Amino acid sequence: MRHHPAVLSRRRVLLGGVAGALAGRHARALAQKGAAPGMTMLDGLEAPVEVFEDHWGVPHVRAASVPDAFFANGYLIARDRLWQLDFEYRRALGRLAEVFGPDFVPSDTANRLFLFRGDVHAEFAALPPVVQACAKAYVAGINAFLEQIASGGAELPEEFRIFSCQPLAWQVLDLVRIRAEATGNTKAEIRRARLAAQDALAYDALIMPLRPAHTLRVPEGLDVQAVTEQDLGLFGVLQNDLPLSGLHVPPPPGEGDHRRANEGSNAWVIAPARTATGRPILANDPHLEFGAPGPRYVLHLTAPGLDVIGGASTGMPGVMQGHNAHFAFGRTNFHIDQEDLFILRTHPSRPDHYFHKGRWVEMAQEEVSIAVRGEPARKVTLRYAAQGPVVSADAARNRAVAVAATWLYPGANGMLANIGINLAHDWSSFREALKLHTSPTNFTYADTAGNIGWQAAGGLPQRSGGHDGLMPAPGEGQYDWKGLQPLEALPSSFNPACGWFGTSNELNLPPDYPYEQRCVSYEWKDPYRYQRVAEVLQASPHATVAGSVALQHDTLSHLALSVVQLLPEVPARVQPEAALLRQWNGRVEASSAAAALYEIWWTRLNSLFYQALVPEPLRPLLPASLNASVLLALLQKPDGRLGDKPEAQRDALMLRAFQQAVEEIRDRLGPVAAGWQWGRLHTVQLRHPLCAVKAIAEAFLPIGGEAAGSGGDSYTVMARWYNPDLSPTALAQGRNPYAVTGGASYLMVCDVGAWDHSVFLNFPGQSASPKSGHYQDFLKPWLKGEMQPLVFSARAVQAASRHHTMLYPKRKTP
Secondary structure (H helix, E strand, O other): OOOOHHHHHHHHHHHHHHHHHHOOHHHHHHHHHOOOOOOEEEOOOOOOEEEEEOOOOOEEEEOOOHHHHHHHHHHHHHHHHHHHHHHHHHHHHOOOHHHHOHHHHHHHHHHHHOOOOOOHHHHHHOOOHHHHHHHHHHHHHHHHHHHHHHOOOOOOOHHHHHOOOOOOOOOOOHHHHOOOOOOOHHHHHHHHHHHHHOOOHHHHHHHOOOOOOOOOOOOOOOOHHHOOHHHHHHHHHHHOOOOOEOOEOOOOOOHHHHHHHHOEEEEEEEOHHHEOOOOOEEEEEEEEEOOOOOOEEEEEEEEOOEEEEEEEEOOOOOOOEEEEOOEEEEEEEOOOOOEEEEEEEEOOOOOOEEEEOOEEEEOEEEEEEEEEOOEEEEEEEEEEOOOOEEEEEEHHHOEEEEEEEHHHOOOOOHHHHHHHHHHOOOHHHHHHHHOOOOOOEEEEEEEOOOOEEEEEEOOEEOOOOOOOOOOOEEOOOOOOOOOEEOHHHOOEEEOOOOOEEEEOOOOOOOOOOOHHHHOOOOOOOOOHHHHHHHHHHHOOOOEOHHHHHHHHOOOEOHHHHHHHOOOOOOOHHHHHHHHHHHOOOOEOOOOOHHHHHHHHHHHHHHHHHHHHHOOHHHHHHOOOOOOHHHHHHHHHOOOHHHOOOHHHHHHHHHHHHHHHHHHHHHHHHOOOHHHOOHHHHOEEEEOOOOOOOHHHHHHOOOEEEEEEEOOOOOOOOOOEEEOOOOOHHHHHOOOOOOOEEEEEOEEEEEEOOOHHHOEEEEOOOOOOOOOOOOOOOOHHHHHHOOOEEOOOOHHHHHHHOOEEEEEEEOOOOO
């Protein structure tokens, strides 16, 4: 691989210490004789590694080889996030019950059911050698830190003491076995079938309008009358919140579904011709549920052939979004329908046999033992059909349900996809690395040569029999998948003529894309965030990094302005509040009184129109929230669904909702509008997920609180969503329905080529330990939108360094 002379020169400066002093005679002598006090000696490391940590606790790793850099990746993530790392590892392997007891047996069973069942050794051996080496090194790094704890060289995080458990040692082949990436689409399949059984399929469009326009149809042979929620079985368990009752306050009803409905991201790339510097800009802010610790861990890995920095995910080697020396890369959720339910007809007297392709076939079976804390181990039988894991069975009705999922296919080793992405050096090698990436993702790209690009990636099933994936299908063979479609079947763009590309989870299939043939998805997010991004970028011929930072924190809501325009005449007693809204600029700022009133009004509007549009017998089937685009369209053009006089009924409902909103805001924030602020309601408070355990609550105090007010909502570019549950149960429990529950905790804007000008945030901090200074140090800058330097060059790293650590290989015994 050839590099520009400037890149080679920079690498000599950055790696000189590693290739010279650290890998030289003095370093070898230290490694052989034993490290000096304060130096760390580790099994699995081939040569010494330097780690410089900056003001925010971001580790900048200098290694003599790429595998050693990934060793440090594993070691550092274990050092700073061990409980988070271990918990997610246990969950994925189905080993939570051994710590938390019998309530977790269903979750453990579900996760074990969806582990990869093929030849894991062959899967691993098929990976590029460098990916294998890095994966092994990453796992060795985690285990080296566990050994350090065992030898008394490091402290075990407090959670392990409180729950009297030990972290699991990692196995590299588990990075091939762990596959479950449920998206939740199968719940919608069940919902539609149940609506079809009541001849009420049209109501589904109130919740999830199909994009592109598509006619829902029941697959031939599907008995919709027989479909129930129980059909989801263990796949429903996999998608639901963990059963932490008794360990923490249960989440609001539907919290998991609400989270999935909002999770997404913004990303954009701007070509040199449209920037003030003549260099590309790439921006990205993944939208995920907030937590303590957060979902991203920022790190910088450097070795000959590797120089990458950005946000990593606990338990996955490498950087998920960031940049290397050649290009920047970001990601948002693309939408691929990656899972289908198949209804199996089982034999009346042999329920482990199902009818498939004209004959009775026995299900494959595997018996596993699940350790349970305080109880004997449970023996569980896992079953598999031709389509995939069997998630439920009803022998009395001669019925079972199997799930087909793209992420269970051979070669879908998504846990290791970051390694190839991080090592890529241009558009071609970047796209090649994406072939291993299974999650449905929009990847954005901008390189130092001035190119920008977009590639949609992820497992795309090849359906058969005309099935569109929107309802369960009969499992007798006619609808079986024919494998996965290649990456080339998904859309992409390279150096678009307009000079920029943006994605915010909206429908972004090109107009000429054969969507009916390839059947990617018909379920996409509302376009409001993307429309605002496009509006700003199109009006910015000389874009700057500062401009992208401002756009990431933009709170202008065109949805809100459109709704406010429709506010009817109101009685005198609420005219001041109506005037407040009519004079509002539509910016959902934390300090805005009008924003607070609007958000409560919007919540009340949605509730009242849902009740007006959805017959009571259907409400148990439909989430209690209308799609925003659908509701706005109905407000703008009311129709017969609102009765004989739709405009009058619309106005009556809007007025009623507005009066309710005024009453509620007065009750919550006081009678005087001068004291109203959206941030007083839209507060950010992070708690440990097990905070109802007294010892956890005492050791892990909340982050944020009443003083941490935020702007934004689900539809602003600065997406910070809330779950507006106004049910009597939720209100009786004292929940704040407007509290922030998710959004962008990690944000970055990359100045491509002038990397030290790039900036980032990572809320709440790098560490999972309250004893660390990096547990919540990002709270104030994050609330203020004050992005921090993402230092990259050797000189900048050296200048920013606040802590220096040496990692040495343990002396080999002759």
